[in-house]
Amino acid sequence: MISLETVVGILTFVIFLILVISLSYFLSLLEKFFSDANPVSRLLKILKISTDEMTWKEYFISILLINFLVVIISGIILVISLNPGYYITPSLLFNTLSSFITNTDLEHFASELMFKPYGEAFALQFMEWIAPATGLSVAISFIRSMIYGKIGNFLHDLLSY
Numbered sequence: 001m002i003s004l005e006t007v008v009g010i011l012t013f014v015i016f017l018i019l020v021i022s023l024s025y026f027l028s029l030l031e032k033f034f035s036d037a038n039p040v041s042r043l044l045k046i047l048k049i050s051t052d053e054m055t056w057k058e059y060f061i062s063i064l065l066i067n068f069l070v071v072i073i074s075g076i077i078l079v080i081s082l083n084p085g086y087y088i089t090p091s092l093l094f095n096t097l098s099s100f101i102t103n104t105d106l107e108h109f110a111s112e113l114m115f116k117p118y119g120e121a122f123a124l125q126f127m128e129w130i131a132p133a134t135g136l137s138v139a140i141s142f143i144r145s146m147i148y149g150k151i152g153n154f155l156h157d158l159l160s161y
Contacts, residue, residue: 044156051153059141062154063134070130071097074123081119088114100124103131133158 044051054062075097082088088096092108099106105128111120137157145151 044159049155051156053150054153056151059151059154063138066154066158067101067130067134070127071101074100074127077123078115078119081116081123083114083116086114096124097127100127101131103128103135130158 075093078088078093078096088109095106095108111124115124137154140157141151141154
């Protein structure tokens with residue numbers, strides 16, 4: 001006689017399998033979005049930004065350069081947007097910037113009190129967007145390299161997210 005736990009286990013596996021198969025179809029639609037026929041590609045061509053295929057070294061350097069520039073600009077914005085009576089130590093600024101760019105989002109202060117609203121919006125909130133966008137771009141390029149053998153263009157992937 002089959003026990004109830006066995007029936008529940010088999011039913012759970014079947015439901016999980018159905019969900020994975022049905023979700024894989026929707027995930028395959030992402031490939032069309034990250035192809036060259038989307039509005040972001042047209043915008044990059046209008047702005048004369050190259051959408052040519054990158055090597056892995058160019059892709060890696062692009063990631064480092066964009067994130068480095070975002071950290072520097074965000075640091076400047078945070079220092080400029082300090083409210084009167086508050087200060088931020090260099091170590092706390094580095095901790096905040098490095099945690100936001102790596103999507104850890106550690107805050108050892110009350111940002112609503114410490115910074116003006118534009119500082120939070122342009123520095124911290126932008127870095128909360130750029131960090132997962134970078135991660136998704138790298139994931140998409142990894143999947144693309146496994147399937148097609150090419151990496152793609154970092155700016156195209158970043159702005160498509």
